[in-house]
Structure formats: C-alpha cells, structure tokens
Amino acid sequence: xxxxxxxxxxxxxxxxxxxxxxxxxxxxxxxxxxxxxxxxxxxxxxxxxxxxxxxxxxxxxxxxxxxxxxxxxxxxxxxxxxxxxxxxxxxxxxxxxxxxxxxxxxxxxxxxxxxxxxxxxxxxxxxxxxxxxxxxxxxxxxxxxxxxxxxxxxxxxxxxxxxxxxxxxxxxxxxxxxxxxxxxxxxxxxxxxxxxxxxxxxxxxxxx
Numbered sequence: 001x002x003x004x005x006x007x008x009x010x011x012x013x014x015x016x017x018x019x020x021x022x023x024x025x026x027x028x029x030x031x032x033x034x035x036x037x038x039x040x041x042x043x044x045x046x047x048x049x050x051x052x053x054x055x056x057x058x059x060x061x062x063x064x065x066x067x068x069x070x071x072x073x074x075x076x077x078x079x080x081x082x083x084x085x086x087x088x089x090x091x092x093x094x095x096x097x098x099x100x101x102x103x104x105x106x107x108x109x110x111x112x113x114x115x116x117x118x119x120x121x122x123x124x125x126x127x128x129x130x131x132x133x134x135x136x137x138x139x140x141x142x143x144x145x146x147x148x149x150x151x152x153x154x155x156x157x158x159x160x161x162x163x164x165x166x167x168x169x170x171x172x173x174x175x176x177x178x179x180x181x182x183x184x185x186x187x188x189x190x191x192x193x194x195x196x197x198x199x200x201x202x203x204x205x206x207x208x
Contacts, residue, residue, distance in 0.1 A: 040202050041121030043094035045173060049084050052112035052179075060110040062157050062181045064145040069159050069181055072110060080109040080182075089197060094120065101193045105182045112179040117198065119168045126206040127163045127174070129199040136199075138207075139164055145183065148192055153185035155192060167203050 052058060057080050061071040081103050086095040100113065119125055129138045133146065143159035160178035168174045178196065186192070 038122035040123045040125060040200070041092070041094060042117055042119050042125060042168070042198075042200055043096055044086055044098060045116040045118045046086060046095060048114075048116035048173075049086070049098070050114045051082050051084065053080065053082055053110075058110040058112075059108040060181050062108075062183065064154055064157060064183070067143040067145050067157055067159075069110070069143065069157060069179060072179075080104045080106060080111075082111045082113070084113065096197055098196045099193060100180075100196065101191070102182065103191065105186060105190070105192055107182055107184040107186055109182040110179065112177065114175065114177040116173045117168065117176055117200075118173045119170050122170055124167050124169050124203040125200040126165050126167055126203050127176075127198050128201045128206060130160055131195075131197045131199060132158060133194040146194070148194055149187070149190065151187075154183050155186050155190075156194070157181050157183060158194075160196075165206055168200075 056078050057075045059073060059075055060069050062069050083101050083103070085099045085101070087097045087099065088095055089097040098113075098115065102109070102111070117127070129136050131137075132144070133148065135144075135146070137144065142162055143157065145154040145157045147153060148155045158178060158180045161176060163174060163176055166174055176198070182192070
C-alpha cells in the first residue's frame with residue numbers, strides 16, 4: 001500500500017512538472033497583414049476627339065422603324081457644324097463626359113465622332129454601358145432614335161460602335177466612335193445638345 005501511495009505521488013509530481021514545462025514552452029503566434037486595394041479608373045483622352053464634319057456637310061439616309069443609317073455621303077454646302085466639350089462628371093479629376101452641340105442643324109445633317117478611352121487605373125476594365133443624355137444602353141441595339149427636346153417626336157438617330165466587353169489593360173486605350181443624323185421632325189432654329197458617357201466595370205465583373 002505504501003509503495004502504491006509513493007507511486008501515485010511520483011506520477012502526480014511528474015504530471016505537474018510536465019504541465020509547468022508546457023506552460024514555459026507555449027507562445028502566442030500573431031499574424032498581421034495589410035491589404036492595399038487597387039483603383040478602377042478611366043478617362044476620355046483630352047486631345048483624342050475628332051469630328052468628321054470639318055467644313056462641307058455630310059448627309060445620310062435613315063429610318064427609325066427599324067433604326068438605320070445608310071448611304072452616307074458629302075454635300076456641296078457648309079451649313080451645319082458640331083462642337084464637343086469634355087467635362088468631369090463626378091469630380092474625380094478625370095474627363096469622362098462628352099457633350100455634343102449641333103448648330104444650324106437640319107433634317108439629314110450627319111456627323112461621325114471618334115475618341116479614345118484611356119485606362120488610367122490599376123485594374124483591367126471592360127465597357128458595360130453607354131449613357132446617352134441620361135438613357136442607359138447595354139449591348140444591342142447599338143442604334144436608337146431619341147427625342148432630345150421632349151416634344152413627343154424623335155429628333156436624332158444615334159449609332160455607336162460595338163465596344164462591349166473589350167478588355168482594356170491599365171495604361172492602354174480603346175477607340176470609341178459613334179455617328180448621328182438629325183431627323184425630319186426637328187424644328188427650325190433649334191439648338192441640339194446631348195451627352196455621351198460610358199460605364200466600365202472590372203474585367204471579371206462584366207456580365208456574360
């Protein structure tokens with residue numbers, strides 16, 4: 001019996017020593033890290049906007065049902081003109097809104113405008129939407145008739161290039177273009193102005 005008690009005492013002391021040893025050897029491991037997110041950003045290149053009508057006017061044939069622009073040709077008189085202005089729509093320092101103003105317009109007046117979108121962010125992007133005078137469009141159709149002065153009649157037909165889903169890497173640029181034609185219901189002495197802007201998303205968020 002005495003030996004059994006001694007054996008139990010020895011085991012107890014051994015367990016206590018093992019516990020103390022474990023406590024002395026234990027140590028907390030702390031892992032810390034920093035996540036630095038990238039920026040999705042783009043702009044219209046300031047000196048990239050070109051306008052087809054630089055003198056003698058252009059005209060075309062058109063329909064709105066279905067919308068179409070055909071038979072583009074140059075005339076023999078310089079009457080209408082088009083100007084463009086770039087602006088920063090969201091105050092981030094990037095020029096992302098293009099305003100088009102058509103002066104001395106008449107039914108059949110046609111023009112083509114081209115510009116470059118530059119990816120000045122750190123993430124590859126794809127064009128998702130075009131926003132024309134506040135109206136959003138994705139994918140097809142790529143040609144529409146719009147009522148700019150809200151009088152119930154279409155004033156203009158606009159067609160834009162197929163840039164949907166084109167991946168633009170950081171520091172790269174994408175060529176964008178659209179054309180338009182003033183329609184028959186346009187009123188005399190009217191001053192037409194509309195805006196064009198694009199919405200881009202990061203490359204892996206583009207809807208399939």
